[in-house]
Amino acid sequence: MKKIDVILGEYKNSKKDSTAFGKLGVLLNQDETGIGQSIVAEHKAFQGYALSLFNEKTRKHGIDYVLDNIAGEILDKKKLKKRYDEFYSIYDDLVKQYLKPNISLDQLIADTKLFVGVVKQQSDHIEWDANIRNKVPKLAAYVFALWTLQNAHHYFEADVVENKDSYLLQPHAAQVISIFRMLGIGDSKEDLINKLVQIGTGEGKSVTLGATASILALLGFD
Known part of the structure:
Protein backbone atom coordinates (compact mmCIF):
# COMPACT_ATOMS: atom_id res chain seq x y z
CA MET A 1 0.00 0.00 0.00
CA LYS A 2 2.73 2.48 1.00
CA LYS A 3 4.81 1.58 -2.06
CA ILE A 4 1.86 2.33 -4.34
CA ASP A 5 1.33 5.64 -2.54
CA VAL A 6 4.98 6.55 -3.13
CA ILE A 7 4.82 5.65 -6.82
CA LEU A 8 1.58 7.56 -7.33
CA GLY A 9 2.94 10.55 -5.42
CA GLU A 10 6.10 10.66 -7.53
CA TYR A 11 4.08 10.41 -10.74
CA LYS A 12 1.70 13.15 -9.59
CA ASN A 13 4.57 15.46 -8.63
CA SER A 14 6.33 14.82 -11.94
CA LYS A 15 3.45 16.36 -13.88
CA LYS A 16 3.33 20.13 -14.28
CA ASP A 17 -0.45 20.23 -14.25
CA SER A 18 -3.16 18.14 -12.65
CA THR A 19 -4.93 17.14 -15.86
CA ALA A 20 -2.58 14.24 -16.60
CA PHE A 21 -3.11 12.76 -13.16
CA GLY A 22 -6.82 13.41 -13.46
CA LYS A 23 -6.86 11.43 -16.72
CA LEU A 24 -5.21 8.54 -14.89
CA GLY A 25 -7.99 8.73 -12.33
CA VAL A 26 -10.61 8.65 -15.08
CA LEU A 27 -9.03 5.57 -16.67
CA LEU A 28 -8.82 3.76 -13.33
CA ASN A 29 -12.40 4.66 -12.51
CA GLN A 30 -13.53 3.09 -15.80
CA ASP A 31 -11.78 -0.20 -15.06
CA GLU A 32 -14.37 -2.96 -15.43
CA THR A 33 -12.62 -5.27 -12.95
CA GLY A 34 -13.19 -2.85 -10.07
CA ILE A 35 -9.50 -2.78 -9.17
CA GLY A 36 -9.10 0.70 -10.63
CA GLN A 37 -11.92 2.08 -8.49
CA SER A 38 -10.30 0.52 -5.42
CA ILE A 39 -7.00 2.25 -6.20
CA VAL A 40 -8.77 5.60 -6.55
CA ALA A 41 -10.67 5.11 -3.29
CA GLU A 42 -7.78 3.82 -1.19
CA HIS A 43 -4.78 5.98 -2.10
CA LYS A 44 -4.12 9.53 -0.92
CA ALA A 45 -2.89 10.76 -4.27
CA PHE A 46 -6.42 10.42 -5.63
CA GLN A 47 -8.23 12.11 -2.73
CA GLY A 48 -8.89 15.25 -4.73
CA TYR A 49 -10.14 13.30 -7.72
CA ALA A 50 -12.32 11.05 -5.53
CA LEU A 51 -13.77 14.15 -3.91
CA SER A 52 -14.54 15.56 -7.35
CA LEU A 53 -16.38 12.37 -8.31
CA PHE A 54 -18.41 12.49 -5.09
CA ASN A 55 -19.36 16.13 -5.59
CA GLU A 56 -20.38 15.58 -9.20
CA LYS A 57 -22.61 12.72 -8.04
CA THR A 58 -24.25 14.61 -5.17
CA ARG A 59 -24.94 17.67 -7.34
CA LYS A 60 -27.52 15.57 -9.15
CA HIS A 61 -29.38 15.38 -5.83
CA GLY A 62 -29.76 19.09 -5.14
CA ILE A 63 -32.24 20.89 -2.95
CA ASP A 64 -35.22 20.27 -5.25
CA TYR A 65 -34.53 16.53 -5.29
CA VAL A 66 -34.16 16.47 -1.49
CA LEU A 67 -37.41 18.36 -0.92
CA ASP A 68 -39.27 16.15 -3.37
CA ASN A 69 -38.19 13.05 -1.46
CA ILE A 70 -38.31 14.26 2.13
CA ALA A 71 -41.08 13.19 4.46
CA GLY A 72 -42.00 14.15 7.99
CA GLU A 73 -44.59 15.61 10.28
CA ILE A 74 -45.34 19.35 10.65
CA LEU A 75 -43.06 19.99 7.66
CA ASP A 76 -43.30 23.23 5.70
CA LYS A 77 -41.34 22.65 2.50
CA LYS A 78 -41.65 26.25 1.31
CA LYS A 79 -40.18 27.51 4.56
CA LEU A 80 -37.46 24.86 4.43
CA LYS A 81 -36.54 25.87 0.87
CA LYS A 82 -36.40 29.53 1.91
CA ARG A 83 -34.12 28.68 4.83
CA TYR A 84 -31.86 26.62 2.57
CA ASP A 85 -31.63 29.38 -0.03
CA GLU A 86 -30.63 31.81 2.72
CA PHE A 87 -27.97 29.37 3.90
CA TYR A 88 -26.53 28.71 0.46
CA SER A 89 -26.38 32.37 -0.57
CA ILE A 90 -24.33 33.27 2.51
CA TYR A 91 -22.17 30.13 2.29
CA ASP A 92 -21.36 30.71 -1.38
CA ASP A 93 -20.47 34.38 -0.78
CA LEU A 94 -18.17 33.51 2.13
CA VAL A 95 -16.31 30.83 0.19
CA LYS A 96 -15.81 33.13 -2.79
CA GLN A 97 -14.59 35.91 -0.49
CA TYR A 98 -12.04 33.83 1.41
CA LEU A 99 -10.96 31.21 -1.15
CA LYS A 100 -7.32 32.21 -1.62
CA PRO A 101 -4.06 30.32 -1.05
CA ASN A 102 -2.73 30.53 2.53
CA ILE A 103 -5.46 32.92 3.62
CA SER A 104 -5.98 33.46 7.33
CA LEU A 105 -9.44 32.52 8.55
CA ASP A 106 -9.12 34.39 11.86
CA GLN A 107 -11.46 37.15 10.68
CA LEU A 108 -14.10 34.67 9.55
CA ILE A 109 -13.90 32.89 12.90
CA ALA A 110 -14.19 36.20 14.74
CA ASP A 111 -17.17 37.22 12.58
CA THR A 112 -18.88 33.92 13.35
CA LYS A 113 -18.55 34.46 17.10
CA LEU A 114 -19.58 38.10 16.80
CA PHE A 115 -22.70 37.19 14.84
CA VAL A 116 -23.86 34.72 17.48
CA GLY A 117 -23.07 36.92 20.45
CA VAL A 118 -23.06 35.54 23.97
CA VAL A 119 -25.73 32.90 24.45
CA LYS A 120 -25.82 30.59 27.47
CA GLN A 121 -28.47 27.91 27.57
CA GLN A 122 -29.74 26.49 30.86
CA SER A 123 -30.94 22.91 31.25
CA ASP A 124 -34.17 24.12 32.84
CA GLU A 162 -12.48 22.55 -15.79
CA ASN A 163 -14.58 21.52 -12.78
CA LYS A 164 -12.27 23.04 -10.19
CA ASP A 165 -15.06 23.80 -7.71
CA SER A 166 -15.78 20.08 -7.45
CA TYR A 167 -12.40 19.69 -5.71
CA LEU A 168 -13.76 21.57 -2.69
CA LEU A 169 -15.26 19.83 0.31
CA GLN A 170 -18.81 21.16 0.18
CA PRO A 171 -21.97 20.34 2.12
CA HIS A 172 -24.64 18.80 -0.05
CA ALA A 173 -28.30 19.63 0.27
CA ALA A 174 -29.23 16.46 2.17
CA GLN A 175 -26.71 17.27 4.91
CA VAL A 176 -27.90 20.84 5.36
CA ILE A 177 -31.57 19.86 5.34
CA SER A 178 -30.84 17.10 7.87
CA ILE A 179 -29.34 19.69 10.22
CA PHE A 180 -32.30 22.01 9.76
CA ARG A 181 -34.74 19.18 10.45
CA MET A 182 -32.93 18.14 13.64
CA LEU A 183 -33.12 21.72 14.86
CA GLY A 184 -36.75 22.14 13.85
CA ILE A 185 -35.95 24.58 11.05
CA GLY A 186 -38.58 24.24 8.35
CA ASP A 187 -41.31 23.03 10.70
CA SER A 188 -44.54 24.96 10.85
CA LYS A 189 -43.58 26.41 14.26
CA GLU A 190 -39.83 25.67 14.20
CA ASP A 191 -39.76 24.43 17.79
CA LEU A 192 -36.72 22.63 19.17
CA ILE A 193 -38.07 19.17 19.95
CA ASN A 194 -36.76 15.62 19.70
CA LYS A 195 -36.23 14.58 16.10
CA LEU A 196 -35.10 11.39 14.37
CA VAL A 197 -33.41 11.94 11.01
CA GLN A 198 -32.48 9.13 8.65
CA ILE A 199 -29.35 9.67 6.53
CA GLY A 200 -28.34 7.10 3.95
CA THR A 201 -25.01 5.29 3.82
CA GLY A 202 -22.27 7.48 2.39
CA GLU A 203 -24.29 10.69 2.71
CA GLY A 204 -22.04 12.21 5.36
CA LYS A 205 -23.45 11.45 8.81
CA SER A 206 -20.19 12.41 10.55
CA VAL A 207 -20.05 15.82 8.89
CA THR A 208 -23.75 16.39 9.58
CA LEU A 209 -23.39 15.59 13.27
CA GLY A 210 -20.16 17.58 13.57
CA ALA A 211 -21.72 20.68 12.05
CA THR A 212 -24.84 20.29 14.19
CA ALA A 213 -22.73 20.03 17.34
CA SER A 214 -20.78 23.15 16.32
CA ILE A 215 -23.97 25.13 15.74
CA LEU A 216 -25.44 24.07 19.08
CA ALA A 217 -22.20 24.88 20.90
CA LEU A 218 -22.12 28.36 19.37
CA LEU A 219 -25.73 28.82 20.45
CA GLY A 220 -24.78 28.16 24.06
CA PHE A 221 -25.51 24.46 24.46
CA ASP A 222 -22.97 22.40 26.41
Whole structure:
Protein backbone atom coordinates (compact mmCIF):
# COMPACT_ATOMS: atom_id res chain seq x y z
CA MET A 1 0.00 0.00 0.00
CA LYS A 2 2.73 2.48 1.00
CA LYS A 3 4.81 1.58 -2.06
CA ILE A 4 1.86 2.33 -4.34
CA ASP A 5 1.33 5.64 -2.54
CA VAL A 6 4.98 6.55 -3.13
CA ILE A 7 4.82 5.65 -6.82
CA LEU A 8 1.58 7.56 -7.33
CA GLY A 9 2.94 10.55 -5.42
CA GLU A 10 6.10 10.66 -7.53
CA TYR A 11 4.08 10.41 -10.74
CA LYS A 12 1.70 13.15 -9.59
CA ASN A 13 4.57 15.46 -8.63
CA SER A 14 6.33 14.82 -11.94
CA LYS A 15 3.45 16.36 -13.88
CA LYS A 16 3.33 20.13 -14.28
CA ASP A 17 -0.45 20.23 -14.25
CA SER A 18 -3.16 18.14 -12.65
CA THR A 19 -4.93 17.14 -15.86
CA ALA A 20 -2.58 14.24 -16.60
CA PHE A 21 -3.11 12.76 -13.16
CA GLY A 22 -6.82 13.41 -13.46
CA LYS A 23 -6.86 11.43 -16.72
CA LEU A 24 -5.21 8.54 -14.89
CA GLY A 25 -7.99 8.73 -12.33
CA VAL A 26 -10.61 8.65 -15.08
CA LEU A 27 -9.03 5.57 -16.67
CA LEU A 28 -8.82 3.76 -13.33
CA ASN A 29 -12.40 4.66 -12.51
CA GLN A 30 -13.53 3.09 -15.80
CA ASP A 31 -11.78 -0.20 -15.06
CA GLU A 32 -14.37 -2.96 -15.43
CA THR A 33 -12.62 -5.27 -12.95
CA GLY A 34 -13.19 -2.85 -10.07
CA ILE A 35 -9.50 -2.78 -9.17
CA GLY A 36 -9.10 0.70 -10.63
CA GLN A 37 -11.92 2.08 -8.49
CA SER A 38 -10.30 0.52 -5.42
CA ILE A 39 -7.00 2.25 -6.20
CA VAL A 40 -8.77 5.60 -6.55
CA ALA A 41 -10.67 5.11 -3.29
CA GLU A 42 -7.78 3.82 -1.19
CA HIS A 43 -4.78 5.98 -2.10
CA LYS A 44 -4.12 9.53 -0.92
CA ALA A 45 -2.89 10.76 -4.27
CA PHE A 46 -6.42 10.42 -5.63
CA GLN A 47 -8.23 12.11 -2.73
CA GLY A 48 -8.89 15.25 -4.73
CA TYR A 49 -10.14 13.30 -7.72
CA ALA A 50 -12.32 11.05 -5.53
CA LEU A 51 -13.77 14.15 -3.91
CA SER A 52 -14.54 15.56 -7.35
CA LEU A 53 -16.38 12.37 -8.31
CA PHE A 54 -18.41 12.49 -5.09
CA ASN A 55 -19.36 16.13 -5.59
CA GLU A 56 -20.38 15.58 -9.20
CA LYS A 57 -22.61 12.72 -8.04
CA THR A 58 -24.25 14.61 -5.17
CA ARG A 59 -24.94 17.67 -7.34
CA LYS A 60 -27.52 15.57 -9.15
CA HIS A 61 -29.38 15.38 -5.83
CA GLY A 62 -29.76 19.09 -5.14
CA ILE A 63 -32.24 20.89 -2.95
CA ASP A 64 -35.22 20.27 -5.25
CA TYR A 65 -34.53 16.53 -5.29
CA VAL A 66 -34.16 16.47 -1.49
CA LEU A 67 -37.41 18.36 -0.92
CA ASP A 68 -39.27 16.15 -3.37
CA ASN A 69 -38.19 13.05 -1.46
CA ILE A 70 -38.31 14.26 2.13
CA ALA A 71 -41.08 13.19 4.46
CA GLY A 72 -42.00 14.15 7.99
CA GLU A 73 -44.59 15.61 10.28
CA ILE A 74 -45.34 19.35 10.65
CA LEU A 75 -43.06 19.99 7.66
CA ASP A 76 -43.30 23.23 5.70
CA LYS A 77 -41.34 22.65 2.50
CA LYS A 78 -41.65 26.25 1.31
CA LYS A 79 -40.18 27.51 4.56
CA LEU A 80 -37.46 24.86 4.43
CA LYS A 81 -36.54 25.87 0.87
CA LYS A 82 -36.40 29.53 1.91
CA ARG A 83 -34.12 28.68 4.83
CA TYR A 84 -31.86 26.62 2.57
CA ASP A 85 -31.63 29.38 -0.03
CA GLU A 86 -30.63 31.81 2.72
CA PHE A 87 -27.97 29.37 3.90
CA TYR A 88 -26.53 28.71 0.46
CA SER A 89 -26.38 32.37 -0.57
CA ILE A 90 -24.33 33.27 2.51
CA TYR A 91 -22.17 30.13 2.29
CA ASP A 92 -21.36 30.71 -1.38
CA ASP A 93 -20.47 34.38 -0.78
CA LEU A 94 -18.17 33.51 2.13
CA VAL A 95 -16.31 30.83 0.19
CA LYS A 96 -15.81 33.13 -2.79
CA GLN A 97 -14.59 35.91 -0.49
CA TYR A 98 -12.04 33.83 1.41
CA LEU A 99 -10.96 31.21 -1.15
CA LYS A 100 -7.32 32.21 -1.62
CA PRO A 101 -4.06 30.32 -1.05
CA ASN A 102 -2.73 30.53 2.53
CA ILE A 103 -5.46 32.92 3.62
CA SER A 104 -5.98 33.46 7.33
CA LEU A 105 -9.44 32.52 8.55
CA ASP A 106 -9.12 34.39 11.86
CA GLN A 107 -11.46 37.15 10.68
CA LEU A 108 -14.10 34.67 9.55
CA ILE A 109 -13.90 32.89 12.90
CA ALA A 110 -14.19 36.20 14.74
CA ASP A 111 -17.17 37.22 12.58
CA THR A 112 -18.88 33.92 13.35
CA LYS A 113 -18.55 34.46 17.10
CA LEU A 114 -19.58 38.10 16.80
CA PHE A 115 -22.70 37.19 14.84
CA VAL A 116 -23.86 34.72 17.48
CA GLY A 117 -23.07 36.92 20.45
CA VAL A 118 -23.06 35.54 23.97
CA VAL A 119 -25.73 32.90 24.45
CA LYS A 120 -25.82 30.59 27.47
CA GLN A 121 -28.47 27.91 27.57
CA GLN A 122 -29.74 26.49 30.86
CA SER A 123 -30.94 22.91 31.25
CA ASP A 124 -34.17 24.12 32.84
CA HIS A 125 -34.66 27.02 30.44
CA ILE A 126 -33.73 26.67 26.76
CA GLU A 127 -33.86 29.85 24.74
CA TRP A 128 -35.17 29.06 21.25
CA ASP A 129 -37.13 32.09 20.18
CA ALA A 130 -37.37 33.64 16.71
CA ASN A 131 -34.12 35.53 17.24
CA ILE A 132 -32.21 32.28 17.85
CA ARG A 133 -34.00 30.29 15.14
CA ASN A 134 -33.35 32.93 12.52
CA LYS A 135 -29.62 32.68 13.18
CA VAL A 136 -29.40 28.99 12.30
CA PRO A 137 -29.17 29.23 8.47
CA LYS A 138 -26.51 31.95 8.60
CA LEU A 139 -24.62 30.21 11.38
CA ALA A 140 -24.67 26.96 9.40
CA ALA A 141 -23.28 28.89 6.43
CA TYR A 142 -20.39 30.20 8.53
CA VAL A 143 -19.62 26.76 9.99
CA PHE A 144 -19.63 25.05 6.61
CA ALA A 145 -17.65 27.86 4.97
CA LEU A 146 -14.91 27.36 7.56
CA TRP A 147 -15.00 23.61 6.94
CA THR A 148 -14.71 24.10 3.18
CA LEU A 149 -11.93 26.68 3.38
CA GLN A 150 -9.88 24.73 5.91
CA ASN A 151 -9.88 21.76 3.52
CA ALA A 152 -9.32 23.60 0.25
CA HIS A 153 -5.87 22.19 -0.61
CA HIS A 154 -7.27 19.87 -3.29
CA TYR A 155 -8.85 22.90 -4.97
CA PHE A 156 -5.52 24.69 -5.28
CA GLU A 157 -3.79 21.53 -6.51
CA ALA A 158 -6.35 21.20 -9.33
CA ASP A 159 -5.16 24.39 -11.00
CA VAL A 160 -6.14 23.70 -14.61
CA VAL A 161 -9.14 21.36 -14.46
CA GLU A 162 -12.48 22.55 -15.79
CA ASN A 163 -14.58 21.52 -12.78
CA LYS A 164 -12.27 23.04 -10.19
CA ASP A 165 -15.06 23.80 -7.71
CA SER A 166 -15.78 20.08 -7.45
CA TYR A 167 -12.40 19.69 -5.71
CA LEU A 168 -13.76 21.57 -2.69
CA LEU A 169 -15.26 19.83 0.31
CA GLN A 170 -18.81 21.16 0.18
CA PRO A 171 -21.97 20.34 2.12
CA HIS A 172 -24.64 18.80 -0.05
CA ALA A 173 -28.30 19.63 0.27
CA ALA A 174 -29.23 16.46 2.17
CA GLN A 175 -26.71 17.27 4.91
CA VAL A 176 -27.90 20.84 5.36
CA ILE A 177 -31.57 19.86 5.34
CA SER A 178 -30.84 17.10 7.87
CA ILE A 179 -29.34 19.69 10.22
CA PHE A 180 -32.30 22.01 9.76
CA ARG A 181 -34.74 19.18 10.45
CA MET A 182 -32.93 18.14 13.64
CA LEU A 183 -33.12 21.72 14.86
CA GLY A 184 -36.75 22.14 13.85
CA ILE A 185 -35.95 24.58 11.05
CA GLY A 186 -38.58 24.24 8.35
CA ASP A 187 -41.31 23.03 10.70
CA SER A 188 -44.54 24.96 10.85
CA LYS A 189 -43.58 26.41 14.26
CA GLU A 190 -39.83 25.67 14.20
CA ASP A 191 -39.76 24.43 17.79
CA LEU A 192 -36.72 22.63 19.17
CA ILE A 193 -38.07 19.17 19.95
CA ASN A 194 -36.76 15.62 19.70
CA LYS A 195 -36.23 14.58 16.10
CA LEU A 196 -35.10 11.39 14.37
CA VAL A 197 -33.41 11.94 11.01
CA GLN A 198 -32.48 9.13 8.65
CA ILE A 199 -29.35 9.67 6.53
CA GLY A 200 -28.34 7.10 3.95
CA THR A 201 -25.01 5.29 3.82
CA GLY A 202 -22.27 7.48 2.39
CA GLU A 203 -24.29 10.69 2.71
CA GLY A 204 -22.04 12.21 5.36
CA LYS A 205 -23.45 11.45 8.81
CA SER A 206 -20.19 12.41 10.55
CA VAL A 207 -20.05 15.82 8.89
CA THR A 208 -23.75 16.39 9.58
CA LEU A 209 -23.39 15.59 13.27
CA GLY A 210 -20.16 17.58 13.57
CA ALA A 211 -21.72 20.68 12.05
CA THR A 212 -24.84 20.29 14.19
CA ALA A 213 -22.73 20.03 17.34
CA SER A 214 -20.78 23.15 16.32
CA ILE A 215 -23.97 25.13 15.74
CA LEU A 216 -25.44 24.07 19.08
CA ALA A 217 -22.20 24.88 20.90
CA LEU A 218 -22.12 28.36 19.37
CA LEU A 219 -25.73 28.82 20.45
CA GLY A 220 -24.78 28.16 24.06
CA PHE A 221 -25.51 24.46 24.46
CA ASP A 222 -22.97 22.40 26.41
